[in-house]
Amino acid sequence: MDAKIIVYGSCLVAIFCGATFWSFTMEIDEVQKDVFSARQQLAVTEESLKKAKAWLAARKEAAALVLAAAIIEKQNETLRNEISTILAQRSDVSKVYTSSIERARNELVGTTLPEVKLASGTKFTNAKIQSLDSEITVIHHSGGVSKVPTADLPPEIKDRLRFGFNPGGLGVPAKEKKGNKF
DSSP: OHHHHHHHHHHHHHHHHHHHHHHHHHHHHHHHHHHHHHHHHHHHHHHHHHHHHHHHHHHHHHHHHHHHHHHHHHHHHHHHHHHHHHHHHHHHHHHHHHHHHHHHHHHHTTOEEEEEEOTTSOEEEEEEEEEEOSSEEEEEETTEEEEEEGGGSOHHHHHHHOTTOOGGGTTOOTTTSTTOOO
16 A cells, blocks of 8 residues: 555645646746736837937927027127118218219319310310200300210210219119119
8 A cells, every 4th residue: 555655645746746837837928928028018118218319309409409590580680780770871871972973963064174075086175064964965165066975075074974873773773673682
């Protein structure tokens, strides 16, 4: 009987060991499944963290760009104010210059010149300018009265008259000033 007890005891121990091994193996499988699931969750969390870091970097860059845009806008406003001031000064200077040209034209009417040589080669002695405009100039001279094209007057007289000259673009039709924003 002792041998039967030993054999039965050995079988019982073998069954117990087999059941324990099987239970241990099942627990290892469960733990491996949990580890695999945890690794997947870790990968998803790491990917989310990378996206969050990239989003944070993009937001920091956007904030820097907004700040730079605000600084540039302040500088632009300063430049716009300077341009407005310069345009006002330019307009004032142009008006003064235009009035000076008009005064020179008016002073030239009635002026007597000892000799006037036109671009065509014609000479007038004791010439007195009776009237002038951008097209025709009337000159009273020792030989009578002549209407001559203003373009034929000597350069020193045309320089004083400045016909066709428009300082600062004043009075130029809008279609001619189209390309010039100032």
